[in-house]
């Protein structure tokens with residue numbers, strides 16, 4: 001796709017400049033931005049305040065494609081999982097989660113993922129391409145469309161779907177900045193979480209953006225031997241470098257770093273590991289998020305017993321580190337990222 005025609009990825013200023021170059025007043029860019037993200041117009045034809053000539057010209061010069069929902073699964077707890085088709089036929093997953101404060105959406109940043117985490121469903125399908133900022137924005141739009149009958153809009157965005165967000169750095173930052181625009185989704189920076197498997201140089205880069213977004217580091221192991229076994233990225237960026245980068249992130253942004261830790265039975269859930277984790281995080285302003293494991297058919301891991309999860313939490317907390325157990329959501333549907341897309345592709349493959 002010609003980048004100059006990727007209208008969905010432009011910020012409001014760029015849209016104004018683009019309209020001006022086409023011979024229209026700059027304010028038409030503001031109107032277009034609001035129509036695309038506030039009113040969620042599906043076509044130029046739906047921008048009824050525009051003259052017919054402008055709608056026609058734009059349809060010819062800058063056509064855009066809206067993500068199409070292929071399937072929507074809804075769980076009893078209100079979690080929705082969407083499989084959505086991109087313009088080139090590729091598919092991504094979007095998860096919409098209900099909370100007491102409203103809804104959050106878990107956005108995918110790549111088609112597939114190359115990080116190769118051993119417990120992950122998404123990593124089974126290798127990265128095909130990065131998503132553009134417009135394609136990430138359109139995931140939020142699609143989620144908003146789904147919940148709008150309830151008179152709600154998305155109020156939090158987690159970049160925790162398929163892909164390693166920091167491996168698609170420029171598009172992810174553009175997405176966040178455009179979604180923050182008050183004339184669009186108007187999402188405060190504090191309402192974004194970017195997760196990473198541990199791309200240390202990009203954590204430093206993100207820290208230097210000085211955006212008050214939450215960084216969630218997928219840790220999952222408290223020592224290098226185990227982490228390198230579970231997450232190959234650890235061989236390039238071992239734990240001491242990851243912790244140093246996380247400290248820097250807090251110092252630069254003032255935002256407490258969240259460490260994600262999925263508990264796998266007999267692998268990383270012992271009391272000794274809990275103490276190792278507490279040793280590692282001493283003195284760091286952070287939060288530990290323990291994740292009850294959702295089994296993936298292709299992987300051998302099993303969920304830890306509830307009492308072990310609680311014991312793990314107790315040890316970490318008693319060592320003075322904030323630690324919670326993530327509420328299990330979407331248990332009725334295939335909730336591990338990548339499961340839905342993979343199953344669909346299995347059905348489609350000969």
Ligand code: SF4
Pocket residue numbers: 113114115116117120121122123161162163164196197218337
């Ligand atoms: S856990 Fe995240 S980074 Fe790791 S393979 Fe899965 S999608 Fe990629």
